[in-house]
Every structure is written in C-alpha cells, then in structure tokens.
Amino acid sequence: SSELTQDPAVSVALGQTVRITCQGDSLGKYFASWYQQKPGQAPALVIYGKNNRPSGIPDRFSASSSGNTASLTISGAQAEDEADYYCNSRDNSGDHLVFGGGTKLTVL
Amino acid sequence: QVQLQESGPGLVKPSETLSLTCTVSGGSINNAEYYWSWIRQRPGRGLEWIGYIYYSGRAYYDPSLSSRATISLDTSKNQFSLKLTSVTAADTAVYYCAREMYYYDTSAYREYDYFDYWGQGTLVTVSS
Numbered sequence: 001s002s003e004l005t006q007d008p009a010v011s012v013a014l015g016q017t018v019r020i021t022c023q024g025d026s027l028g029k030y031f032a033s034w035y036q037q038k039p040g041q042a043p044a045l046v047i048y049g050k051n052n053r054p055s056g057i058p059d060r061f062s063a064s065s066s067g068n069t070a071s072l073t074i075s076g077a078q079a080e081d082e083a084d085y086y087c088n089s090r091d092n093s094g095d096h097l098v099f100g101g102g103t104k105l106t107v108l
Numbered sequence: 109q110v111q112l113q114e115s116g117p118g119l120v121k122p123s124e125t126l127s128l129t130c131t132v133s134g135g136s137i138n139n140a141e142y143y144w145s146w147i148r149q150r151p152g153r154g155l156e157w158i159g160y161i162y163y164s165g166r167a168y169y170d171p172s173l174s175s176r177a178t179i180s181l182d183t184s185k186n187q188f189s190l191k192l193t194s195v196t197a198a199d200t201a202v203y204y205c206a207r208e209m210y211y212y213d214t215s216a217y218r219e220y221d222y223f224d225y226w227g228q229g230t231l232v233t234v235s236s
Contacts, residue, residue, distance in 0.1 A: 031213065031220035035155070042204055042229050043155065048222035050213060086155050090221060095168045097145070097208075097221060102154040 004032070004087055004100035011106040012077045020072045020103045022087030032070035032087040034063060037102075043086060047072060074105075082107045110134040112205050112227035120199075120234050126192040130205030130227060131185070138163050138183045143208040145223065146179060146190045148201040156201075160208055161188055195234045202229040 004024040012018035022032050031050055035043035045054050047063040060075045070089070074081055087100040116128035130144070137144055145160040159169035161179040169177050178191045192199060206223040213220065 029218065031216070031218050033220060033222035035223070037155075042226040043223070044226070045222055045224055048224075049211060049220050050216050050218070054224065084154075088155075088157075088221070088223070090219070094219075096170055097157040097160070099147075099155040099157060 004089060004098050006085075006087060006100035006103045008101065009104045009106065011108055012074070013108050014079065015076050017073065017075045018077055018105065020074075020085050020105065022070045022072075022089075022100045023068055024089065024098070024100075025068055026089050026092045026098075027065065027068045027070050029092070030089045031065060032063070032089045034061075034070075034072045035086045035088065036081075037084045037086065046085075077105075077107050079107050081105060110207060110225045112207065112225055114203060114205050114227045114230040116230060116232070118231060118233060120195055120232060121236050122196055122234055123194055126190070126195050126199060126232055126234070128190045128203055128205075128230065128232070129187050130189070131187050132207070133186070135207075136183075137181060137186050137188060141209065143210060143221075144179075144181070144188045145206045145208045146177075147204045147206055147223075149204070149229075150198070150201040158190065158192075158203075197234050200232065200234045202231050204229045 034047040037043040051063045084102045086102045111133045113131045120126045143160040146158040161167040167179045176193045205227045207225040
C-alpha cells in the first residue's frame with residue numbers, strides 16, 4: 001500500500017493561518033479526508049472530499065489539493081485547534097485505506 | 109444520530125485471539141452506502157487502518173494484518189466484529205470502529221472516502 005507523509009509537528013501563533021500538508025502518490029487520484037484528534041478522544045472528521053466540512057466544523061477549516069499533495073488550512077487558528085491532525089486516503093490499489101503519520105499542531 | 113460502541117476484553121494473552129464487537133445504533137449496517145471499518149492506535153502513535161467490510165460481506169484488510177485479521181457482519185444484531193489472531197505486545201492499542209463512506213466526485217473526477225462516525229475506542233492490552 002502507498003504511504004501518506006505528514007510533517008510530525010507544526011506550530012502557529014494564535015489567530016494566524018497554518019497549513020498542514022499530506023503527500024502521497026495516491027493523492028493524484030483520491031481526495032484526502034482530514035481528522036482532528038485531541039488527547040484521550042476519538043478522531044473527528046473535519047474535512048472530506050474536495051473541500052467539505054461536516055456540520056459543526058468551523059469555516060476556518062478548509063482543504064485544497066495539488067498534484068500529489070493535499071493540504072488542510074486553518075485560517076485564524078484558535079487555542080481549541082491545538083490537536084493532532086491526520087490525513088487519510090485510499091492507496092494506489094484502491095482496495096486499502098491509509099493514514100498519514102499525523103501532525104501535532106501547537107497554537108502559540 | 110448514528111452511534112458506534114466497541115466492546116470486548118481489555119486484556120488478551122500473547123498468542124491468543126483478540127475479539128472485538130462494534131454495535132451500531134441509529135442506522136442499519138445492512139446498507140450499500142457504507143463500509144464498516146476497524147482502526148487502531150498504538151500507544152503514542154498514529155492511526156492505523158486495519159480493514160473494512162461491506163454490507164455484502166466482502167472485506168479488505170491492510171496487507172500487514174491480512175493474514176491475522178478477520179472482520180465479519182452480524183446484521184441481525186446490527187454489529188460487526190474484528191478477530192485478530194496470534195497477538196503480541198505490538199497489538200496493544202486503542203481499537204476504534206468507524207463508519208466509512210465512499211464517494212465519487214463527478215465534477216472533479218476523483219474518488220474519496222471518509223469516516224464520519226467513530227466509536228469512543230477501547231484499549232486492548234496484550235500481556236500475560
């Protein structure tokens with residue numbers, strides 16, 4: 001199965017914009033979905049498809065895609081956005097799913 | 109509101125079989141729109157997809173676990189289950205069940221999946 005690569009850690013000043021990226025060969029064919037996980041909690045979906053947010057997810061979360069890279073952007077990061085973020089997609093075979101290694105976001 | 113709840117032993121001995129069940133409420137698992145997945149997270153590590161099962165009973169597994177994992181459906185109980193054989197300490201993890209949707213975006217000519225509902229997770233420790 002193919003891999004999805006994320007930066008292990010990213011930081012952002014309160015109220016600023018941050019981009020979290022996910023790279024993988026299969027992202028040229030599949031959109032990624034993005035999950036937020038806070039300590040002790042199950043992951044929660046924040047973005048799916050081209051740029052869709054589930055009900056209740058603030059519009060400061062958005063997604064984009066270019067080539068083999070998917071990006072999650074948080075515009076005006078808030079303290080409550082501090083969490084681990086994971087991307088997810090299918091692999092090149094189309095039969096299996098894979099997660100990125102996760103990015104720990106720190107809001108300063 | 110769809111809810112998923114994992115259940116099963118929290119402690120399994122090495123070389124034995126880990127067995128977990130996910131009970132789905134608020135919707136039927138016998139539905140062609142969804143896949144039903146198991147995902148795990150080892151202590152201090154990232155998410156790892158184990159496999160999924162479709163309402164037809166067809167299942168797919170991560171290649172690294174395919175020889176040991178089996179996912180099955182019980183539509184009469186609205187449950188799906190995971191069995192993982194020959195466990196070792198490396199299988200100690202929080203195990204999540206989740207509902208997955210697959211979609212084809214006709215305007216972008218791309219497919220995508222997403223996990224929209226998750227269980228709270230259950231910690232399984234492999235130890236003698």
